[in-house]
Amino acid sequence: xxxxxYFVPVAELKRMETETLEGRWVRLQHFDGTQREVWVVDxxxxxxxxxxxxxxTDPEGIITHANHTFVEMSGYDRxxxxxxxHAILRHPDMPKEVFAEMWQTLLxxxxxxxxxxxxxxxGRYYWVKATVMPNIRDGELKGYTSVRKRPSRxxxxxxxxxxxxYRDAAVS
Ligand SMILES: Cc1cc2nc3c(=O)[nH]c(=O)nc-3n(C[C@H](O)[C@H](O)[C@H](O)COP(=O)(O)O)c2cc1C
Numbered sequence: 669x670x671x672x673x674y675f676v677p678v679a680e681l682k683r684m685e686t687e688t689l690e691g692r693w694v695r696l697q698h699f700d701g702t703q704r705e706v707w708v709v710d711x712x713x714x715x716x717x718x719x720x721x722x723x724x725t726d727p728e729g730i731i732t733h734a735n736h737t738f739v740e741m742s743g744y745d746r747x748x749x750x751x752x753x754h755a756i757l758r759h760p761d762m763p764k765e766v767f768a769e770m771w772q773t774l775l776x777x778x779x780x781x782x783x784x785x786x787x788x789x790x791g792r793y794y795w796v797k798a799t800v801m802p803n804i805r806d807g808e809l810k811g812y813t814s815v816r817k818r819p820s821r822x823x824x825x826x827x828x829x830x831x832x833x834y835r836d837a838a839v840s
Contacts, residue, residue, distance in 0.1 A: 691791045694760045699767065708760060709791035713741065721796060721816040727809045729753045743789035754814070759787040763834035774802050774812065783819055783827040795824045 691709035698704070721741055724733040734742075734749050742749065742757060749756065762785055773780040780800045785793055796816035803810040819827075 689791055696758060696760050697764075698755060698758070699764065706758075706760060706787060707791040708787070709793075711792045713788060713792050713794045715794065715818040716740070721814075723749075723754070723814050724803075725754070725812045727811050729812065732811065741788070741794055742786070743792075748789075757784075757786040759785045759793055761785050761793075761831060761835070763831050763838065765834060766831070770800060774800060777802055777804060783823055784816075785827075785831070795819050795827070797823065 687707060689709045689711065691707050693705045694708045696704050696706050716737060719737045720735075721738045722733075722735040723731055723738050725731050731749050731752055731754065734746060739746050739749065744756065766782065766784070770780045770782065779802075780798075782798055784796050784798050786796060787793055797819040798814055798816045800812060800814045802812055
């Protein structure tokens with residue numbers, strides 16, 4: 669007979685998996701009105717030297733390809749990323765205006781360049797200098813591609829201040 673204390677409910681397992689580092693749960697409000705609780709740890713993860721993070725999506729923004737560095741840096745399994753949108757990486761410190769501007773640019777058929785603070789599955793974060801491109805062939809949108817590089821520390825400091833100002837303006 670199985671020992672009673674042996675059985676751990678799935679929700680508890682998920683919590684144990686997530687809360688391995690010291691952090692806090694934060695409510696994240698998505699653009700489509702949905703909300704979710706994310707685990708946030710105030711700890712940055714270093715970029716692997718000389719590597720790029722690359723991903724592709726379908727026209728709806730659903731991830732169809734992720735390179736090894738994307739999987740490694742996000743902390744998710746490849747299976748968890750495929751079929752999800754990039755909102756899985758959304759950090760609560762990121763102002764929504766940044767993504768509104770990104771999508772406005774992409775929907776005009778133009779490339780977007782910017783700085784993003786991304787949330788890992790374990791709650792830690794990493795900054796990226798991202799280029800996001802619409803893939804248009806024969807006048808038709810086939811999807812999107814993003815290539816991210818390691819940003820300079822000066823740019824990270826600059827955008828930390830800027831995004832803090834956005835957040836302050838949002839609550840006041
Ligand atoms: C190709 C591509 C790459 C993207 N990369 C990121 C990313 O690295 N981090 C991020 O938070 N959002 C990224 N986004 C934007 C997300 O799709 C989403 O708009 C954003 O996370 C805000 O989520 P929300 O509008 O659901 O709140 C990317 C979008 C596309 C099309």
